[in-house]
Amino acid sequence: MPAAPDTDIDARIRAIGDDRIHGASELARECLRIAADCAQQETAASTQELLDGLRRRGAQLAVTRPSMAAPHNLVRAWLDRLPGFAVLELPAARAAAATAAQAMIERSHGALDALATHASNLVANAQTIITHSLSSTVVEVLARLRTSSVHIIVTESRPLCEGRQLARRLSEWGMAATLITDAALGLYAAKAELALVGADSLLVDGSLVNKIGTYPLALAARDCGIPFYVCCETFKQRTPDMPPLVLEEMDIAELGAPDLPGVKVSNVYFDITPARLISAWANEHGVVGRDIA
Amino acid sequence: MPAAPDTDIDARIRAIGDDRIHGASELARECLRIAADCAQQETAASTQELLDGLRRRGAQLAVTRPSMAAPHNLVRAWLDRLPGFAVLELPAARAAAATAAQAMIERSHGALDALATHASNLVANAQTIITHSLSSTVVEVLARLRTSSVHIIVTESRPLCEGRQLARRLSEWGMAATLITDAALGLYAAKAELALVGADSLLVDGSLVNKIGTYPLALAARDCGIPFYVCCETFKQRTPDMPPLVLEEMDIAELGAPDLPGVKVSNVYFDITPARLISAWANEHGVVGRDIA
Numbered sequence: 001m002p003a004a005p006d007t008d009i010d011a012r013i014r015a016i017g018d019d020r021i022h023g024a025s026e027l028a029r030e031c032l033r034i035a036a037d038c039a040q041q042e043t044a045a046s047t048q049e050l051l052d053g054l055r056r057r058g059a060q061l062a063v064t065r066p067s068m069a070a071p072h073n074l075v076r077a078w079l080d081r082l083p084g085f086a087v088l089e090l091p092a093a094r095a096a097a098a099t100a101a102q103a104m105i106e107r108s109h110g111a112l113d114a115l116a117t118h119a120s121n122l123v124a125n126a127q128t129i130i131t132h133s134l135s136s137t138v139v140e141v142l143a144r145l146r147t148s149s150v151h152i153i154v155t156e157s158r159p160l161c162e163g164r165q166l167a168r169r170l171s172e173w174g175m176a177a178t179l180i181t182d183a184a185l186g187l188y189a190a191k192a193e194l195a196l197v198g199a200d201s202l203l204v205d206g207s208l209v210n211k212i213g214t215y216p217l218a219l220a221a222r223d224c225g226i227p228f229y230v231c232c233e234t235f236k237q238r239t240p241d242m243p244p245l246v247l248e249e250m251d252i253a254e255l256g257a258p259d260l261p262g263v264k265v266s267n268v269y270f271d272i273t274p275a276r277l278i279s280a281w282a283n284e285h286g287v288v289g290r291d292i293a
Numbered sequence: 294m295p296a297a298p299d300t301d302i303d304a305r306i307r308a309i310g311d312d313r314i315h316g317a318s319e320l321a322r323e324c325l326r327i328a329a330d331c332a333q334q335e336t337a338a339s340t341q342e343l344l345d346g347l348r349r350r351g352a353q354l355a356v357t358r359p360s361m362a363a364p365h366n367l368v369r370a371w372l373d374r375l376p377g378f379a380v381l382e383l384p385a386a387r388a389a390a391a392t393a394a395q396a397m398i399e400r401s402h403g404a405l406d407a408l409a410t411h412a413s414n415l416v417a418n419a420q421t422i423i424t425h426s427l428s429s430t431v432v433e434v435l436a437r438l439r440t441s442s443v444h445i446i447v448t449e450s451r452p453l454c455e456g457r458q459l460a461r462r463l464s465e466w467g468m469a470a471t472l473i474t475d476a477a478l479g480l481y482a483a484k485a486e487l488a489l490v491g492a493d494s495l496l497v498d499g500s501l502v503n504k505i506g507t508y509p510l511a512l513a514a515r516d517c518g519i520p521f522y523v524c525c526e527t528f529k530q531r532t533p534d535m536p537p538l539v540l541e542e543m544d545i546a547e548l549g550a551p552d553l554p555g556v557k558v559s560n561v562y563f564d565i566t567p568a569r570l571i572s573a574w575a576n577e578h579g580v581v582g583r584d585i586a
Binding site: 211 | 448449450451452454457460461463464467468469470471472473474475476477478479480481504505506508509512513516540548549550551553554555556557558559560561564565
């Protein structure tokens with residue numbers, strides 16, 4: 001067991017909370033990797049003590065990102081497995097809990113793979129697609145279009161401009177792309193045949209929580225008469241038992257704005273797109289939506 | 294006469310074309326200041342030679358900013374005065390042409406003053422106003438609200454973030470403001486009672502050409518059920534005789550994006566907001582619009 005494992009685990013949990021770059025699926029999988037490591041490292045003299053410790057860690061992990069349902073749902077699904085390991089000896093319980101976390105990670109990868117197939121079929125005929133921010137799910141969908149001649153319009157996605165990372169990925173794949181400011185999403189929606197985004201969460205009413213700027217893109221898509229598609233796994237759906245949604249606000253220093261008396265700088269990372277603006281939703285089971293092209 | 298006056302004038306005309314910060318009204322007035330200086334400095338042996346030279350300068354000035362109608366209209370109005378000076382001696386013709394340009398500048402200031410009165414009356418009861426970019430016209434309207442308790446939501450307005458200048462001005466006036474990213478205009482439109490923007494041009498059909506991001510703001514205003522007001526002088530209206538509208542694209546280095554094979558960086562500065570999204574238009578004569586609050 002490494003020295004002071006808790007400090008390492010605590011630091012990794014804090015890093016998830018502070019992360020500005022990775023999407024909800026990736027962070028959810030990192031939560032499960034931490035859960036697996038806790039299963040192996042948590043100080044415990046008995047199976048019961050281990051499971052109590054893992055429940056505390058799970059509760060911590062489930063609330064790391066209040067704008068994202070995926071860490072909550074995948075960690076909850078893992079926690080639900082723990083009582084079944086109470087009959088095992090301590091080493092076997094450790095192994096079972098770690099294996100269960102690993103299985104959740106694999107389930108997540110499998111869901112991503114299935115949804116990427118459905119979503120890429122949905123958008124396969126488009127010549128020009130507009131997207132916003134950097135979604136690992138959208139990346140997976142676009143990876144399937146690598147050999148096509150599709151042109152991708154990418155917003156820079158302030159404040160950290162992670163859209164540039166998506167542009168870099170597309171460039172490495174030899175795909176054509178146009179990088180625009182977030183303010184230009186209205187002008188450029190008119191040049192695209194469809195809009196495609198990932199999700200940080202889906203709300204109970206079908207609304208979408210995603211990187212701020214998604215809502216204006218959905219409005220522009222509707223106004224320009226192009227479909228607005230969301231691709232995300234079902235475990236990104238919030239359930240009524242979850243703690244209230246918080247639209248996370250990050251460090252205002254990221255905006256690089258001057259400090260002015262009476263001027264509040266706001267750096268909210270997420271906005272909410274009403275379900276009525278979503279044309280269809282691709283998930284691991286297929287495509288659902290009322291106006292599928 | 295200063296040495297090489299043409300070089301100075303040419304540099305000032307180029308500066309108008311390169312300007313990324315000032316709005317259409319300010320640039321139109323700078324065009325007229327240049328016209329007045331040309332009247333005094335243009336090399337000419339006769340009144341006819343002077344007027345021919347000024348017509349050439351006027352034609353140059355009128356097309357400095359293809360996204361903006363104001364320089365074109367004000368310079369055209371000045372050019373229309375020139376034939377009347379053909380009967381004057383050269384020194385008197387110089388003085389008359391310079392005075393005419395000065396009069397156009399004063400007319401512009403007078404129009405701004407009148408429209409600021411109309412627009413500030415229109416928005417006087419709002420507790421929270423959202424605006425986009427830096428419009429000298431909007432600044433003039435907000436100046437009239439200095440003693441009110443209104444809260445202004447200001448977008449940073451990439452790429453040069455001139456929204457910060459507006460925030461600074463509001464701070465100096467002791468007004469409360471919130472500075473947000475352009476992507477946040479959807480989330481924040483819902484927190485405002487109305488949206489107020491200036492104009493680079495109004496098209497013949499009543500559509501609005503303004504800093505890119507204005508169109509998504511108008512969409513968000515409509516979706517959130519708040520009015521979207523435009524304030525601009527009538528000389529910002531394009532007429533059918535003008536050269537075709539060009540949505541100017543500026544130096545892509547302003548985005549600070551990496552240079553990637555196959556990735557085009559776009560830095561278009563303007564977008565078009567359809568007339569159907571404009572609730573009312575405040576100009577120097579009053580407020581026109583179909584759903585005035």
